[in-house]
Amino acid sequence: METTSVRDNHSFGPSKIAIVGGGIIGVCTSLALQDQYPHSTITLYSDRWTPQTTGNVSAGLIFPYSIGPKTDPNLLDRLLGDTMLFFQKLISDPLSGEIGVSLLTTYELNESTHTTIPSFPNVLDIRQLTENELTRIRGNNERLRSGLKCTTYIAEPTLLLPYLMERFKCKGGIMVTQKISALNQLTVINDLVVNCTGIGSRYLHDVQDQRIHSLRGQVARIRAPWIRHAILAGLNYIIPNRDCVIIGGTKQAHDYCMEARDSDMKDIIDGCALLNPSIRKAEIIDRSADLRPFRDSIRLERDPNYDRIIHNYGHGGSGVTLCWGSA
Numbered sequence: 504m505e506t507t508s509v510r511d512n513h514s515f516g517p518s519k520i521a522i523v524g525g526g527i528i529g530v531c532t533s534l535a536l537q538d539q540y541p542h543s544t545i546t547l548y549s550d551r552w553t554p555q556t557t558g559n560v561s562a563g564l565i566f567p568y569s570i571g572p573k574t575d576p577n578l579l580d581r582l583l584g585d586t587m588l589f590f591q592k593l594i595s596d597p598l599s600g601e602i603g604v605s606l607l608t609t610y611e612l613n614e615s616t617h618t619t620i621p622s623f624p625n626v627l628d629i630r631q632l633t634e635n636e637l638t639r640i641r642g643n644n645e646r647l648r649s650g651l652k653c654t655t656y657i658a659e660p661t662l663l664l665p666y667l668m669e670r671f672k673c674k675g676g677i678m679v680t681q682k683i684s685a686l687n688q689l690t691v692i693n694d695l696v697v698n699c700t701g702i703g704s705r706y707l708h709d710v711q712d713q714r715i716h717s718l719r720g721q722v723a724r725i726r727a728p729w730i731r732h733a734i735l736a737g738l739n740y741i742i743p744n745r746d747c748v749i750i751g752g753t754k755q756a757h758d759y760c761m762e763a764r765d766s767d768m769k770d771i772i773d774g775c776a777l778l779n780p781s782i783r784k785a786e787i788i789d790r791s792a793d794l795r796p797f798r799d800s801i802r803l804e805r806d807p808n809y810d811r812i813i814h815n816y817g818h819g820g821s822g823v824t825l826c827w828g829s830a
């Protein structure tokens with residue numbers, strides 16, 4: 504993967520910047536550019552906004568998950584480390600409760616006998632689980648034989664996105680609801696255009712990236728306030744949010760169905776109830792599905808053919824986890 508930084512020849516930076524895509528990646532990119540270039544006119548274009556973005560379905564756990572395997576590990580560390588620092592700052596804000604940012608004890612469990620501890624930057628207390636801890640955390644799923652524990656952030660896009668968008672508008676950012684058919688449409692009137700359209704990059708006329716595809720995820724939101732830690736185990740996960748608990752999931756490549764399916768729902772409940780049987784008694788508040796923008800490698804680079812275009816998309820199951828670093 505290639506990385507690039509915005510370079511400009513004059514001290515005030517580009518005078519007009521456009522960002523396309525109003526999901527977590529586009530909104531963070533708009534804010535970061537605003538910080539970098541306070542004198543520029545910055546416009547964010549999108550055909551959909553929260554609560555209709557992919558992030559709104561997600562739990563918002565800051566933990567690398569389903570990222571294209573060809574992504575440079577050093578870049579990944581940088582993106583994760585910078586995003587962790589961003590949430591570290593937000594958590595010390597009195598607003599953190601309202602905007603859905605908090606710390607969360609998280610367990611990742613595996614069927615293999617050994618879990619290698621990744622060197623996730625700025626993730627707190629990451630370590631192997633002892634045998635004793637494992638038997639208490641895995642519920643009735645005895646196939647799980649090793650795991651790790653850490654403390655990370657949860658950043659719920661449904662609460663966070665409106666706050667970030669408001670911050671952008673308050674500092675003079677412009678938001679336009681419009682479907683863009685080609686990025687070149689915007690290079691005519693902007694010095695710089697940043698593409699944050701996620702799966703939309705398959706369809707933009709001058710991008711048509713066939714390396715990005717959907718990795719469908721289905722979840723349910725349940726009422727289970729007694730669950731206070733996150734567990735990830737293969738396809739299944741249980742992740743508390745402020746007002747509900749999210750249970751998942753599926754990873755269906757090239758599946759573009761946005762409706763929740765009964766068959767997936769049954770697998771999710773069965774899998775999560777093995778980890779925590781109390782789930783069977785919890786009220787289901789909502790079921791939903793969305794498409795993770797999966798690419799073999801995150802695309803974060805200047806367009807090789809159009810100097811004014813920068814791409815920032817393809818974050819798979821980790822768009823929230825890498826949002827600020829990528830921005």
Ligand SMILES: Cc1cc2nc3c(=O)[nH]c(=O)nc-3n(C[C@H](O)[C@H](O)[C@H](O)COP(=O)(O)OP(=O)(O)OC[C@H]3O[C@@H](n4cnc5c(N)ncnc54)[C@H](O)[C@@H]3O)c2cc1C
Nearest residue numbers: 524526528550551557558561564683701703720822823824
């Ligand atoms: C079930 C599920 C659970 C998840 N859980 C987590 C999690 O716990 N932690 C985590 O980090 N990640 C999670 N993810 C992944 C995360 O949600 C995504 O990686 C992230 O939301 C992608 O953000 P994005 O801004 O790139 O894309 P999107 O949110 O899809 O935003 C793209 C935006 O571009 C706009 N757009 C597209 N094409 C055009 C166009 N031509 N013109 C104008 N606008 C356009 C769209 O309207 C949209 O607003 C989960 C995903 C799913 C489905």
